[in-house]
Amino acid sequence: MAHGHKSNEKVVYVGDSRVKKGAGVQIPPDYTSYPGKSEAFIPNFLLKEWMVGCVVLVGFLVWTIAEPAPLGYPADPTNASFIPMPDWYFLFLYQFLKYPYVSQDYIVLGTMGIPAVLFGGLLLAPFLDTGKERRFYRRPIASSLMFLSLIAVVYLTVISWSHYTHQLEITNTIPEHHVREEKAREAVEKGQEPPSTVKKPAAPVAIVDAKDPAMDIVKAQCIGCHATDLKGQGSFPALTGVGDKYSKEELVEIVTNGKSGGMPEFGSKLSAEEIDQLTTWLAKQKAPAK
Amino acid sequence: MFKNVYNWIDERLDITPLWRDVADHEVPEHVNPAHHFSAFVYCFGGLTFFITVIQILSGMFLTMYYVPDILNAYASVDYLNHKVAFGGIVRGMHHFGASLVIVMMFLHTLRVFFTGSYKAPREMNWVVGMLIFFIMLGLGFTGYLLPWDNKAYFATKVGVQIAESVPYIGPYIAQFLYGGDIVGAQTLTRFFAIHVFFLPGALIAMLAAHFLMIRKQGISGPL
Numbered sequence: 001m002a003h004g005h006k007s008n009e010k011v012v013y014v015g016d017s018r019v020k021k022g023a024g025v026q027i028p029p030d031y032t033s034y035p036g037k038s039e040a041f042i043p044n045f046l047l048k049e050w051m052v053g054c055v056v057l058v059g060f061l062v063w064t065i066a067e068p069a070p071l072g073y074p075a076d077p078t079n080a081s082f083i084p085m086p087d088w089y090f091l092f093l094y095q096f097l098k099y100p101y102v103s104q105d106y107i108v109l110g111t112m113g114i115p116a117v118l119f120g121g122l123l124l125a126p127f128l129d130t131g132k133e134r135r136f137y138r139r140p141i142a143s144s145l146m147f148l149s150l151i152a153v154v155y156l157t158v159i160s161w162s163h164y165t166h167q168l169e170i171t172n173t174i175p176e177h178h179v180r181e182e183k184a185r186e187a188v189e190k191g192q193e194p195p196s197t198v199k200k201p202a203a204p205v206a207i208v209d210a211k212d213p214a215m216d217i218v219k220a221q222c223i224g225c226h227a228t229d230l231k232g233q234g235s236f237p238a239l240t241g242v243g244d245k246y247s248k249e250e251l252v253e254i255v256t257n258g259k260s261g262g263m264p265e266f267g268s269k270l271s272a273e274e275i276d277q278l279t280t281w282l283a284k285q286k287a288p289a290k
Numbered sequence: 291m292f293k294n295v296y297n298w299i300d301e302r303l304d305i306t307p308l309w310r311d312v313a314d315h316e317v318p319e320h321v322n323p324a325h326h327f328s329a330f331v332y333c334f335g336g337l338t339f340f341i342t343v344i345q346i347l348s349g350m351f352l353t354m355y356y357v358p359d360i361l362n363a364y365a366s367v368d369y370l371n372h373k374v375a376f377g378g379i380v381r382g383m384h385h386f387g388a389s390l391v392i393v394m395m396f397l398h399t400l401r402v403f404f405t406g407s408y409k410a411p412r413e414m415n416w417v418v419g420m421l422i423f424f425i426m427l428g429l430g431f432t433g434y435l436l437p438w439d440n441k442a443y444f445a446t447k448v449g450v451q452i453a454e455s456v457p458y459i460g461p462y463i464a465q466f467l468y469g470g471d472i473v474g475a476q477t478l479t480r481f482f483a484i485h486v487f488f489l490p491g492a493l494i495a496m497l498a499a500h501f502l503m504i505r506k507q508g509i510s511g512p513l
Contacts, residue, residue, distance in 0.1 A: 037325055038319060039317050040316065041313060049336060061379070061383070064382030064383050065382070068371070069371065071368060072440050076440060076443075079440055084444035087434050088389065089392045111452060111453075119424075122420060133406065146404070177441070184372075198364065
């Protein structure tokens with residue numbers, strides 16, 4: 001470590017702009033050569049740091065209590081009206097990719113070209129800007145590039161956000177986490193439980209009247225697709241609880257003529273009596289009343 | 291008693307130099323806001339670390355309740371946020387802390403840039419610092435999906451689609467992140483693993499390197 005075991009050795013600071021050029025052998029001065037009030041890290045400085053830390057922590061806690069972390073509604077991939085929005089610190093990139101010449105045919109320039117040059121430049125800054133000068137006003141190229149990038153990033157972020165709020169306005173949308181929070185607040189004011197947004201899994205519905213003779217027809221014709229336990233498989237729906245979805249007349253129609261999406265017609269395979277027997281049984285397949 | 295235990299350990303392991311090096315290093319006047327108020331710009335690095343520690347601690351508590359699968363992820367976050375005592379505060383700290391880390395790190399980067407502190411001999415520390423920056427952005431991106439609400443789902447979809455447009459390797463990146471062809475169950479568990487194990491591991495290694503280098507080289511001198 002910097003101290004070693006020799007008690008008279010101090011941390012040696014190097015790469016300093018106060019070091020004059022061409023003064024023979026360069027032995028950078030350590031802080032004892034600067035008139036100033038250095039202090040030990042422990043305990044003097046650390047105590048002050050902790051005081052600042054406490055103030056920051058209290059402020060942060062007040063913020064989290066005043067502003068609950070947002071949570072919208074459960075992810076629904078079929079929701080076509082949702083306006084996607086990345087976290088705020090990605091907005092500048094998100095907005096940047098909306099401009100012509102960095103999107104569509106030129107997307108390579110947008111996702112790779114320009115960001116690679118900019119981030120690569122930032123990553124390798126010490127190897128690109130190798131001058132000894134440290135003061136920013138004496139390094140016009142590096143400083144102005146940084147200022148320009150800063151202005152661009154702030155501009156893109158602001159534009160992206162105002163574009164988003166404008167879109168919310170024209171589509172007359174309120175962000176989900178606001179809607180949800182508002183509903184919860186209203187419910188609490190009325191003294192009710194906040195509405196639950198969690199989808200409850202449907203309780204499994206048992207087969208009603210499994211000993212019915214219609215079961216023989218079901219076993220012969222239906223279980224190939226609708227599974228042996230009639231709970232459905234893949235895109236084939238469950239037959240348990242089917243009586244809640246369709247009336248007997250609708251079931252007769254579906255079984256006789258089939259249905260788009262894979263249900264074949266059984267009008268030619270089963271007699272009218274069999275279909276009647278089957279659909280009477282199917283119509284009885286209802287979830288138990290609560 | 292404490293002193294005896296300490297001496298017993300110190301005799302065997304010689305631990306005194308380890309902590310004395312940290313304890314005794316000088317904090318020079320030009321970075322001490324007690325002497326020059328404008329020196330508060332030198333605090334941003336320490337504050338970034340402070341918020342990072344808060345992120346790690348609050349994240350550890352969040353994993354006590356969070357369930358990384360698509361059926362339960364949202365419900366577990368909902369439960370944590372609204373039913374668990376102080377759960378809302380812990381999640382709030384993690385949620386807003388993520389933004390705060392980015393802000394502090396941004397300010398710290400600007401301070402280092404505009405004081406020219408990245409110059410020789412501290413080039414390596416700057417490069418490591420930039421890697422920490424990218425890791426933090428990765429943590430932000432992967433963490434955003436975990437609550438599994440619509441905002442998380444669609445933002446991730448758009449994000450991965452952007453990565454997919456990178457020539458040649460884009461489709462591979464997308465497949466790696468998706469764990470398939472769509473944002474789904476695999477994506478969520480994958481993002482969870484990346485967010486909770488891979489990136490924090492890399493982050494801690496990089497932070498160790500960052501701090502070792504600053505101790506070895508000392509803070510840059512006054513301008």
